[in-house]
Structure formats: structure tokens, C-alpha cells
Amino acid sequence: MIGLLVATVSFGALLYLAALGELISEKAGVLNLGVEGMMAMGAVSAFMAAHQTGNPWIGLVVGILAGALTGLLHGWFTVVLGAEQVVSGLSLTILGLGFAAYMGKNVVGRPPGAVLAPVDWGPLTDIPWAGPVLFGQAPFVYLAVLVGIATWFVLSRTRAGLALRAAGESASTADAAGHSVVGLRLCAVGIGGGLAGASGAYLTLTLTPQWAEGITAGRGWIAVALVIFGAWRPGRAAVGALLFGGLLALKTRLQTFGVDFSPILLSMLPYVSTIAVLIAISVRARNRPSPAPAALGTAYRREER
Amino acid sequence: MKRPVLVRRHRPLRGGQPLAFAVGLILALAVGAVLLMAADHEPLRVYQRMFEKSLGDQNAWSLTLNRAVPLGLAGLAVAVAGSMGLWNIGAEGQILAGAIGAAWVARIGGTWPGPMLLTGMLVGAVIGGGLLALVPAMARARIGVNEIITTLMLNEIALRLLQWLIHGPWKDPDSYNFPLTPVLPAQAHLPTLFGRAHFGVIIAGAVILVFGIAASRTAWGYELRVAGSSADTARYAGISLKRKILTVLLLSGGVAGLAGGVELSGTADRLTEGISNGFGYAGIIVAALALMRPSGVAAVALLFGAVQVGGQSIQIIGVPASISTILQAFILFGAIGAGVFVRYSLRLVPTGVDASGEGGTAA
Numbered sequence: 223m224i225g226l227l228v229a230t231v232s233f234g235a236l237l238y239l240a241a242l243g244e245l246i247s248e249k250a251g252v253l254n255l256g257v258e259g260m261m262a263m264g265a266v267s268a269f270m271a272a273h274q275t276g277n278p279w280i281g282l283v284v285g286i287l288a289g290a291l292t293g294l295l296h297g298w299f300t301v302v303l304g305a306e307q308v309v310s311g312l313s314l315t316i317l318g319l320g321f322a323a324y325m326g327k328n329v330v331g332r333p334p335g336a337v338l339a340p341v342d343w344g345p346l347t348d349i350p351w352a353g354p355v356l357f358g359q360a361p362f363v364y365l366a367v368l369v370g371i372a373t374w375f376v377l378s379r380t381r382a383g384l385a386l387r388a389a390g391e392s393a394s395t396a397d398a399a400g401h402s403v404v405g406l407r408l409c410a411v412g413i414g415g416g417l418a419g420a421s422g423a424y425l426t427l428t429l430t431p432q433w434a435e436g437i438t439a440g441r442g443w444i445a446v447a448l449v450i451f452g453a454w455r456p457g458r459a460a461v462g463a464l465l466f467g468g469l470l471a472l473k474t475r476l477q478t479f480g481v482d483f484s485p486i487l488l489s490m491l492p493y494v495s496t497i498a499v500l501i502a503i504s505v506r507a508r509n510r511p512s513p514a515p516a517a518l519g520t521a522y523r524r525e526e527r
Numbered sequence: 528m529k530r531p532v533l534v535r536r537h538r539p540l541r542g543g544q545p546l547a548f549a550v551g552l553i554l555a556l557a558v559g560a561v562l563l564m565a566a567d568h569e570p571l572r573v574y575q576r577m578f579e580k581s582l583g584d585q586n587a588w589s590l591t592l593n594r595a596v597p598l599g600l601a602g603l604a605v606a607v608a609g610s611m612g613l614w615n616i617g618a619e620g621q622i623l624a625g626a627i628g629a630a631w632v633a634r635i636g637g638t639w640p641g642p643m644l645l646t647g648m649l650v651g652a653v654i655g656g657g658l659l660a661l662v663p664a665m666a667r668a669r670i671g672v673n674e675i676i677t678t679l680m681l682n683e684i685a686l687r688l689l690q691w692l693i694h695g696p697w698k699d700p701d702s703y704n705f706p707l708t709p710v711l712p713a714q715a716h717l718p719t720l721f722g723r724a725h726f727g728v729i730i731a732g733a734v735i736l737v738f739g740i741a742a743s744r745t746a747w748g749y750e751l752r753v754a755g756s757s758a759d760t761a762r763y764a765g766i767s768l769k770r771k772i773l774t775v776l777l778l779s780g781g782v783a784g785l786a787g788g789v790e791l792s793g794t795a796d797r798l799t800e801g802i803s804n805g806f807g808y809a810g811i812i813v814a815a816l817a818l819m820r821p822s823g824v825a826a827v828a829l830l831f832g833a834v835q836v837g838g839q840s841i842q843i844i845g846v847p848a849s850i851s852t853i854l855q856a857f858i859l860f861g862a863i864g865a866g867v868f869v870r871y872s873l874r875l876v877p878t879g880v881d882a883s884g885e886g887g888t889a890a
Contacts, residue, residue, distance in 0.1 A: 253675075255616075255679070295860070299860060299863055299864065303863070303864060303867045304533075304867065305863040305864075305866075305867070306815065306863075308614050308616065308675060308811075309811060309812070309815040309859070309863070310860075310863065312616065312808055312811050312812070313812055313856045313859045313860060314856075315808070316805070316808055316809070316812070316852060316855065316856045317852070317853060317856035317857070317860070319852065320849045320850075320851075320852030320853045320855075320856060321849075321853055323847060323849035323852070324562060324566075324847050324849040324850060324853060327566075327847050327849075435849075440683055440686075443679065443680075443682075443683055446676070446679070447676075447680060450676060484691055484694075484695060486687050486690045486691040486694060486695075487687065487691055489687055490683075490684050490687045490688075493680040493681070493683045493684050494680075494684060496676070496680050497662065497666075497676075497677050497680050497681070500666075500672055500673070500676055500677060501666055501670065501672050504666070504670045504671055504672040504673075505670055507671075514673075519675075523533070
């Protein structure tokens with residue numbers, strides 16, 4: 223049972239990191255369906271860097287940079303050139319998965335050069351229940367918590383966050399207020415890519431410390447779903463991440479609990495519940511405004527406003 | 528000081544899209560060449576082999592045509608919805624649902640004569656794909672739920688449904704625990720045309736032709752475009768938006784489902800997890816490159832079919848097939864990059880013309 227809770231937090235952080243990235247990007251008005259591709263790029267780059275240098279932290283940094291660069295490709299096409307966000311994002315997924323497979327061809331199945339092991343909190347780890355669940359985790363879990371709090375704070379409590387949200391709600395207003403919509407959006411997409419890359423690095427540096435094609439296994443789509451499930455709010459997304467993370471953790475443990483239910487069918491739940499939430503949001507939106515950023519998915523050209 | 532600004536052309540550059548496409552292709556080949564050289568392969572040799580094995584002779588053409596079938600049908604599915612401004616991102620899941628529908632008919636009709644069984648399988652495929660599109664279609668038409676995310680989520684749901692079936696109720700008891708269904712009955716295979724090419728080529732060609740005519744020559748197609756460009760105009764003209772959305776998304780799902788059925792009865796001998804091979808996602812790129820036009824879909828699907836077949840053929844000389852995935856994505860990125868200049872021209876504007884002086888769409 224403790225194992226289940228530990229895995230819930232662990233998987234939850236994996237999803238949360240990528241979801242926060244997507245949330246930041248969407249808050250600025252850019253839908254990026256390339257999460258899966260950015261994760262794969264982060265995963266393979268982090269693994270290869272750690273393999274080469276033997277230092278997992280260099281792996282993490284390289285993974286974040288790879289994710290950010292991949293994300294900025296989407297930013298260049300959609301924000302600067304005004305291409306369709308849906309098409310560009312999906313192509314990014316295809317490109318990222320293909321590129322990662324090509325890059326990582328020679329390290330498939332190799333032992334990791336270095337792993338990011340759980341942080342040692344000393345006596346705290348020995349506290350029953352809370353010890354292993356909260357203090358026996360890999361650095362990524364604490365990174366996810368920190369980024370979550372920072373995202374909430376910056377978005378809702380700072381001028382920069384206000385400007386970023388304005389770019390996503392009404393780009394022409396943000397522009398008129400003297401903000402660079404292109405700059406804000408590129409920044410958001412880059413950060414979003416970096417967080418997806420960090421999530422990918424978590425996979426290959428800690429969770430399953432090796433590289434294999436398809437290692438992201440659709441988790442990028444769950445991250446996209448989480449943003450909607452959490453109604454574009456970092457706090458609610460954290461709750462959703464724990465729920466969906468719990469489902470991922472439960473998937474492999476159903477049989478040990480003696481429950482006769484297909485783990486495959488169980489893994490449908492995140493997607494089914496996201497559709498349900500989306501429908502609920504739309505039904506409620508008849509009376510109150512939708513939580514989705516108003517300018518989400520639209521390109522902004524000053525000359526055509 | 529001057530700064531570059533994109534200015535919309537009064538009308539798009541004539542012949543611009545094929546040009547943009549060519550730019551995309553050249554860019555993709557250039558990027559691919561760099562990647563190949565980085566891994567100590569000779570780009571020219573690799574490209575020559577890809578070309579020969581996909582378009583070099585009759586057998587190569589038959590393989591390329593077979594590949595173009597699911598790509599073209601998936602692309603058409605996306606384009607049908609896209610011509611009305613709707614995004615069907617769920618072609619991948621609908622292909623799987625179509626394959627499930629066809630496989631289900633093959634299970635219950637194993638003893639039927641060939642033509643009846645094949646017809647039944649294809650109908651089952653269309654219904655399967657349409658059923659998967661039902662929830663997004665209803666949700667969009669009735670309460671305005673954005674179809675992008677709902678169709679996307681259903682891809683993952685359909686994949687898990689398929690996995691559950693082949694790991695569980697439909698698993699071949701003689702498969703040594705591999706997740707596969709039993710092989711299809713012998714008469715459940717589409718007839719062969721030439722080489723490896725199967726009858727699905729004709730089916731796909733006919734479906735694309737019918738939609739092409741319907742889209743450009745009928746009142747129905749015209750109404751779609753009106754509804755796609757302006758909901759208000761459509762309402763004013765008495766076009767029922769709800770019904771249009773519903774029928775278009777269901778049709779779109781059905782066409783994608785057909786791709787799954789054709790793939791199962793044409794090239795596979797049983798239902799496996801890899802029945803789609805990402806055709807649904809590639810179909811979105813195909814439709815985007817074709818600017819949502821059925822005629823363009825056929826052409827782009829052929830090219831992508833060739834790239835994919837070529838990509839498989841170079842594995843034997845030690846080049847990963849993922850290079851063809853990279854090529855496809857870069858064709859699109861190159862083409863959308865170049866496509867911007869079909870609609871916009873680059874002008875140098877003195878700075879200071881714009882009061883705020885920063886940001887905007889400076890490129």
C-alpha cells in the first residue's frame with residue numbers, strides 16, 4: 223500500500239511537470255500538442271548526456287534544453303510565422319518521436335551512465351507513511367512541487383504573469399499595453415518545452431533509467447489532458463496529477479491487490495474523465511465564462527488586429 | 528533603421544502551394560542529408576535506394592500505393608472536417624475503431640462467402656470509426672465542446688480498447704500468449720490488383736473522388752465552406768450548423784474507420800496493436816499540406832506513401848526507418864514556413880512607424 227502511494231506521487235510528478243509546461247504555454251495562448259515529442263527529445267538527450275558525462279545533473283540540464291529547443295520550433299512556426307497551432311504541434315510530436323528514435327539508436331538498452339537517486343532527508347525518511355511517500359522521492363518530485371508553486375505565484379501574483387495571461391486572453395490588449403506578444407508567447411512555449419523535457423529526463427534518469435523507443439508511452443497526451451482537467455489552474459492540475467498518477471501506479475498493482483479488472487481498461491480513465499470534464503465545462507459555460515484562455519489557438523498579427 | 532514586417536497579400540500567390548510544398552521537400556531532404564551524414568551514411572546513396580524501392584519499378588509502386596491508401600483516407604477524413612473549420616484529430620483512434628469493427632464482422636461472419644464478408648467488414652469499419660466520432664460530434668454540435676481535445680483523447684481510448692481486446696477476449700488461444708487475434712478467414716482478404724497492390728487502392732481512390740466532387744461541385748460542399756468561413760453567414764442562409772457539424776464529423780470518422788478496415792483486409796492477416804502505424808496523425812499532416820482539398824490529399828498521400836516505403840527499405844542497409852518520420856515532419860514544417868510567403872509578403876518598414884515600436888509580427 224505504501225508502495226502504491228510512493229508510486230502515485232512519483233508518477234504524479236512526472237505528469238505534473240509536463241502539464242505545468244503545457245499550462246504555461248496555453249495560458250499565453252499557444253496550444254502545443256507536441257508534448258509527447260518534446261518529452262521524447264528530453265528523455266533521449268538527458269539519457270545520452272548522462273551516459274557521456276556520468277553526471278545526472280548535466281543530463282537533466284541537457285534534457286530541459288532539448289525540450290525547450292524543440293518547443294521553440296513550434297513557437298517559431300506558430301507565434302512568429304502564424305502557422306496553425308494544431309498542425310504544427312502534432313507535427314512536433316511526430317518529429318520529436320522520430321528524431322529521438324534516430325538520435326538514441328546506439329544507446330537503446332544500454333545501462334545508464336548515471337541516475338538521479340532519491341534525495342536523502344535523513345531521519346525524515348523514517349517517519350511512518352509520510353517518510354517514504356514525501357521524503358523518499360527523487361529530486362524531480364520536489365522540482366515539480368517547486369515549479370508548481372512558482373507557476374501559480376508568477377501567473378496570479380506578478381506583473382509578468384499578468385502580461386502572459388493577457389497575451390493568452392486578448393493579445394491585442396497585451397500589445398496595446400506595451401507588451402511584446404511574440405516575446406511573451408515564445409517565452410511561454412520555451413518554458414513549456416523545457417518542463418516537458420524535464421519530465422522526459424525524469425523517465426530516463428530515474429523512473430526507468432534506460433532509453434527505448436516509445437518510452438514516453440502516451441504520457442504527453444495525459445499531460446495535455448491534465449491542463450483541461452485542472453481547468454488551467456496549477457493547484458487543480460496538481461490534484462489531477464495525483465489522481466492520474468495514482469491510476470498509472472494502480473495499473474501495475476491491480477493483480478497484487480487481487481482485483482479482477484483489466485489494467486488496460488483502467489488506463490482509459492484519465493482520457494474518459496478529461497472528456498467528461500470538458501463537457502461539464504461547456505455545459506457550465508452557458509452561465510459563466512469558460513476557464514480556457516480566450517485567445518487559445520489563435521495566431522496574433524498586429525497588422526490585422 | 529528598418530524592420531521586417533509580414534504584410535498580407537491581396538490574394539495568395541498563384542501556384543504558391545505547390546511551390547511551398549517543393550520548398551518543404553527540398554528542406555526536408557537537406558535536413559535529412561545532414562542527419563544521415565552525422566551518422567556516417569551517404570545521403571545520396573540512401574535517397575537513391577529510397578527512390579528505387581518506392582517508385583523504381585512496378586512492385587515498388589504497388590507498395591507505395593498500398594501505403595497511400597490509409598494515408599489518403601485518413602487525410603481525407605481530416606480534410607472533410609477541416610473544410611468546415613473543424614479539427615478531427617481523432618483519425619488515429621477512428622482507424623483503430625474501424626479495424627476493430629471490421630475484425631468483429633470477420634469473427635461473426637467467418638463462414639460467409641468472400642464478397643459478402645468483405646462488404647460486411649468495410650461497413651463494420653465505417654460504423655466503428657463513425658461510432659468513435661459520435662461523442663465529439665454530439666458534444667460539439669449540441670453544447671459547443673471543442674472537438675480538438677475530445678477527438679485526441681479518444682485516440683488513446685481506442686488504442687486501449689484494441690489492446691484490451693487482443694490481450695483478452697479476442698486473443699488467439701494458439702498465439703503463445705502474444706497479443707494477437709486469430710488469423711482472418713482466407714476469404715477476408717481484398718483481391719490483389721498488381722504486384723502487392725490490393726483492391727483498397729480503388730476503394731480509396733473512389734472515396735476521395737466522390738468527396739472531391741461533393742466538396743467542389745455540390746450545394747452540400749458549398750454549404751460546408753460557407754459554414755466553415757462564417758457561422759453567422761451560414762445561419763443567415765438557413766444552413767443548420769448543428770446538423771452540418773454532426774454529419775461532417777460522423778462522416779469524417781467513418782472515412783477514417785474505412786481506412787482501418789481496408790488496412791486490416793488489405794495488408795494485415797490479423798488484428799494487432801500496430802494495425803495503424805500512426806496513419807491518423809500522418810493524415811493530419813497530409814490534409815494540412817493539401818490545404819484540406821481532396822485532390823491534394825491524394826497527391827500528398829502518394830508522396831508520403833513513397834517516403835514511408837522508402838524509409839522501410841533502407842533499414843536493410845543500416846539506416847533507421849525513423850529518418851522517414853523526420854522527413855515527413857520537415858516537409859510539413861518547410862511547407863508551412865514557405866506557405867506563409869504565399870499569403871504574406873515581407874516588407875521593410877522604417878522603425879518608428881508604429882508608435883509602440885516593439886513586438887508585433889516582426890519576423
